Amino acid sequence: MEETNSPVPGNNKPEESTATGNSGGKTTPQCSVIIVYKAKIGNKLRRVTVVWNKTLINHSLSISVDGSGGSCDPPSTCRVDLKPWPFWSKKGFKSVDVGDHRVDLFWNLRHAKFSGGGSPEPTGSYYVALVSGEEVVLLLGDLKKKAYKRTKARPSLDDAKMVLKKENVFGKRSFSTKARFDERKREHEIVVENSISGVNGKEDAEMWIRIDGIVMMHVSNLQWKFRGNETVMVEGSPVQVFWDVHDWFFGGPGMGQALFIFKPGAAAATAMATALAEMALMEEEEENEERSESDLSWSSENEGKQQVVAEQNECGDGSSEFCFMLCAWRVEK
Template identity: 30%
Template structure:
């Protein structure tokens, strides 16, 4: 899949209005809509194992119908691949310890990587990601790289890692995949900054007064509508700026597959293609959408890159 921001640089319908949950704060949720089913969640964390060494650890959770357990990848750059592509290792057991050598092809040298995990008492809600009663501990070169969960670590593991210093870990990106009808509600949660609060996000696409050929895409944050896109048959790609927690956030959408995926019939069929909605914060130095080349260059310099992104993929 091409980088979503690159598509916008060539074909985007630019929307210049910027608001702070102001003119579109009317809350409306159709009672006839059914929620989409979340089946994959991938979270990428930035961690420092030393003053000079920065790594990205991606954890992908899948519904039990797809697989059991989780996938993990460690990289020196933010991965752009999906959960099933190269570099990911599946850890299918409920509890265990696994050592992984020569972990990823994009690492410049081999690292000693060990993963300890326990999902035996994990508590799940609607999605594939556990919310409590589990832990994942990743050690790189005998240093903490990532600690997730709220469950007490096994005594044997605690003795192994006792005295190690926990690194600063930041969630830099999150990718969620949903399955449902094109007019299903998509509900998610996200924090757009480390010091911000968690916000409820709802995405809804339904038909308004213009008829069945002109559905409207709306985005709600904390039950307030902040984005409303009409005539999606023309505005199937675009972006709009909103303010959240004092931050500029680009909301980008690409629902071309919902309309023009001829292999499955589009809106007039019982099936349809895939739509993408991305939320991405801008850094203080940024004044426009990033192109992939610019983002990679500044990422290497650790300057001006987006701090957090949430990508939602909706497949019919």
């Protein structure tokens, strides 16, 4: 490992961290953050999928809760539009029956703060609370006291577990995000950089992955090593890093997508990582299709594309190990 001196000029410039619009005739995906939790609702562990989406004209939050299982009981989903709808929609309350159990959703996003990097997920001054059986089974945000006061519910005896986080970022040579590999530890800054420039600059390409300012990985001849995996140590703990940057080189004109998977723990089977990457890449286009502009109502319609991604990309062998997936969309111009 080596202390970072940014190997790529122009690192972390605002124009290189996010991008919007169409390029090369391809549809621009939404800027999105998908987080999957397992929460105990009605004496049963259920998957709760939180999706933050942002486009040029809209900014929304949707939360899906698994039903009792089976095609006749699809997830129940609530959508909250933060922009451009009126101020009142940023605070509210809704209820729904999930199986035989009532679930209440409370949210207050009126003063939510967001990072300057363009991420649709708030960084503070908000809460989103899911309540079942007079217990807060899932609580997001830092306004915890206000959330408990508003919901009049007690903390759950079984904490919700985050099992997957997936984020889309856009750039040209530098892609940055933040992730927590262990909920008990601090958040880490992740920066992926590449030396690709233009059509003819893909020869002898290199890639660097930095975590908290330290170069953890350096891949040379990236055009031939566009898929791979490596183990890095973060604060004394192993983290498996898998990458697939095939489309950066062979995806045709316009935007090319790369996938990076960060999985804490001991080395996993390469076949598992490869299958994970292939599934995510195949489904990404479906996942980023425009959602219907619905009002603030619970619905039983199947927002299945997000749910399928969550189910198939959940990492590990049934354990609760966390998995972070970074989809890096490279913009040529």
